[in-house]
Amino acid sequence: MTTPLRSRVASANVPGCDFPIQNLPYGVFSTGGTAPRRGVAIGDRILDLAACEAQGLLDAGGTFAAPRLNDFIALGRVKWAGMRSALTTLLAEDAAGALPLVPMAGATLHLPIRVSEFTDFYASKNHAFNVGVLFRGPDNALPPQWTHMPIGYNGRASSIVVSGTPIRRPMGQIRGESGPEWMACRRLDLELELGAIVGADSRMGERLTVEEAEEMIFGYVLLNDWSARDIQAWEYQPLGPFQSKAFGTTISPWIVTQAALEPFRCAGAERVNPLLPYLQEKQPGLYDLTVGWTMNGQVMARTNYNVMYYSSAQQLAHHTGSGCPMRIGDLLGSGTISGPSPDQTGALLEMTEGGKEPVTVNGAPRTFIQDGDEIGLHAFAEGEGYRIGFGPCIGRILPAEEGARHLTGTDKPVPEHEIA
């Protein structure tokens, strides 16, 4: 085993740390009510990028002063590589000079990017089959086009929040005994996903190869696509999920770059049939990443991102197939990551067979998520002597609120998702 590179930040060298010098994920943070600023996670610290740039330690063309990372991402792949190299030098064990490091424990983490649009895919064959059985029966479980194209739908970007933001149980229209009723969701679920962040624009009419799409991906976050299964069952045909997925989507605060994941690149699930040329990839497009989720601290499932049938690059290439333009800050959800067995599933719907087989959480039975439950997602890649971790992606469920809630007025606080 080669000796891994070490950092001058001692906590980054502790085995099992999510943020060693090999990782260097980007985020946006604030301390003590100050304006949000850009940072890189290193051990239990955050390197203040805006301060680094102000002190002449890094050069990002002033983009680290912007409230989100979009402007930095817009500088392009060559700059991303240059910044990774500069950060590695700055944070290496043998580097000298003071650095603007902030304890992560005292910082507030914000949404790292201004999400342009959100697209959610459906790329685990196990998940697509299991959910298909529950919604449509075993004969129509896997849609006929599923092994030929990455099926996706446009999600809602305005309700994307950062890890730690409480999620309110939604109200909605739900099928009752004698017609639809307006009620609080009773089948609240999570979906364990990765989210790919698009790092370059494409033009309307421009159609990308898988290789070109790969070059456009800046990095990845964890993504919990909270789902109201009873609202979904009533609303989703024929135009797809809508309000059942619109009440909140949680992402992790640190963007793990494609560069940090490069050593873990691997192939995905075996192909059932050849893909059309526009979806064929010249290199493996997935990563050997352990992913899993917890409920109230108990590990519920663990699997690997490499069970997926389509990579983010294939999804992005397909997305541009019609000539649809992509923009920096577009977020592509991988689809729920599920392995074949129940303890590898990324959603309670699958794990409990549609609520019929309860699971035990800290000694109590559960089918779907109850008020007060906290769901955490995690993901990491194991390198030689280091781990590339994503940090937590957490959300706790608040009880539903009945009735209309009207909060307009000039004194409305600016919500997190609207900053810049």
Place this chain on the structure above:
Amino acid sequence: MTTPLRSRVASANVPGCDFPIQNLPYGVFSTGGTAPRRGVAIGDRILDLAACEAQGLLDAGGTFAAPRLNDFIALGRVKWAGMRSALTTLLAEDAAGALPLVPMAGATLHLPIRVSEFTDFYASKNHAFNVGVLFRGPDNALPPQWTHMPIGYNGRASSIVVSGTPIRRPMGQIRGESGPEWMACRRLDLELELGAIVGADSRMGERLTVEEAEEMIFGYVLLNDWSARDIQAWEYQPLGPFQSKAFGTTISPWIVTQAALEPFRCAGAERVNPLLPYLQEKQPGLYDLTVGWTMNGQVMARTNYNVMYYSSAQQLAHHTGSGCPMRIGDLLGSGTISGPSPDQTGALLEMTEGGKEPVTVNGAPRTFIQDGDEIGLHAFAEGEGYRIGFGPCIGRILPAEEGARHLTGTDKPVPEHEIA
């Protein structure tokens, strides 16, 4: 009949003019390569709002200098009413003083708003039934929830373009004899819709009544939701339309305000069953608007917006039902507007019964749209001695381009949809 108010701009007083002083729709224009600026259409002229503000004729808090109308819209309903009143005074027949008026014929019209997100609904019962028969047969034509909720899906905002922008026929994955093939769309269609522009933010967790939603709508545009029916048929189950609707959506350049449409408020289609309380409206939510479309100049269909089953306010209330936050610049497509007979349908799919019954256009048979065809949408309300028109919403189809098209590089032109 009362004598209608007249304008000092003579062309605005000509019978049948789309833009009399009763209309005053907002847009963004440029002349001779200058930067886009805000304007109001009056007769065959555009009142330059930025120039008006610079000259002290109007006060919009400097927002008329922004490249899109979002900042002005953000000022809120009271300011919208005040500006309408100030514009009416400024443009009245008896007003004096020079005005910065620009001939519309020499101006380039741009997207009037920065579209935050695009949601498309499905609110004509005739259309939902007709299309349902074609996609799923008569037994499952109208989904069971259709008369209980405004079904909608998230569309793609990045491919929304202004009237006049050519639309490239998309390539896509299409079901063939022996499996899917990659080919140019052969069943290219239009969808005649209105688009409502959301004029205020709502908060995450905030749920609006229909009346509150009504107060949040700034105005309306025409919207052509171009659709690739063969791509759609293969991709759309179970998650809804995706690339079949992502290659382009055309909107008209002038936002007709809710205030201008107020005299034409009327009820929509008769209810099949009572709605749940959160969707019930205290006042009629539709408008008596003649709408129609042309192909290569020939009128193909004409109907009325009041055939719709759900209003934009009901759609917006439903959209916030789960607590989904809305943002200024969100665009809500009404859904295809179709009356019961073929010459009242807003899509060729319906008009030709899925391509089985060709129609005649300028003497030649047509099922779907051919390369070079130009589709125009129109809409107007007839007042007493004046007409509130939307102006044209036009798009011409360019032939498909095979192969990948990669246009990246630092010399890429900034496309229309990306300006601020």
